[in-house]
Amino acid sequence: MPINYKYDEIKNILFGSIEGRVTIEDLRRALVGITESGDYPADVRALWDLRKLDFTLIDSKFGEQLVALRKRNTKRGNARIAIIAETDLSFGMSRMYEMLSDGLPQQIMVFRDYSRGEAWLLDKR
Numbered sequence: 001m002p003i004n005y006k007y008d009e010i011k012n013i014l015f016g017s018i019e020g021r022v023t024i025e026d027l028r029r030a031l032v033g034i035t036e037s038g039d040y041p042a043d044v045r046a047l048w049d050l051r052k053l054d055f056t057l058i059d060s061k062f063g064e065q066l067v068a069l070r071k072r073n074t075k076r077g078n079a080r081i082a083i084i085a086e087t088d089l090s091f092g093m094s095r096m097y098e099m100l101s102d103g104l105p106q107q108i109m110v111f112r113d114y115s116r117g118e119a120w121l122l123d124k125r
Contacts, residue, residue, distance in 0.1 A: 012040075016048045035076060045080045071104065076105075077105060082110075094110040
């Protein structure tokens with residue numbers, strides 16, 4: 001599967017990465033895995049590294065499907081989610097997803113720089 005994640009207990013952050021092509025079903029399985037794990041809280045802060053994700057098949061419909069998936073799975077609660085996307089295409093599509101997510105309880109921010117995304121997650125404000 002192109003989705004991998006690992007929990008950092010010290011930082012209390014779930015570090016995830018997505019590589020290559022991904023489907024909504026791949027993302028659904030990952031979301032269930034995250035929310036059903038007993039290794040960390042279901043609403044754990046998460047940093048998603050999308051620098052190796054293939055965005056050629058991702059469009060607004062894909063973003064809408066992902067938001068609908070998140071609406072059906074409420075276990076993520078008020079989690080903070082940082083998305084790392086470097087290229088203009090990946091950054092633009094990720095920002096569109098951030099805007100589509102408006103109204104959901106999770107707070108999402110998109111960054112081009114990995115360390116800034118992590119710093120935002122660790123900020124206590």
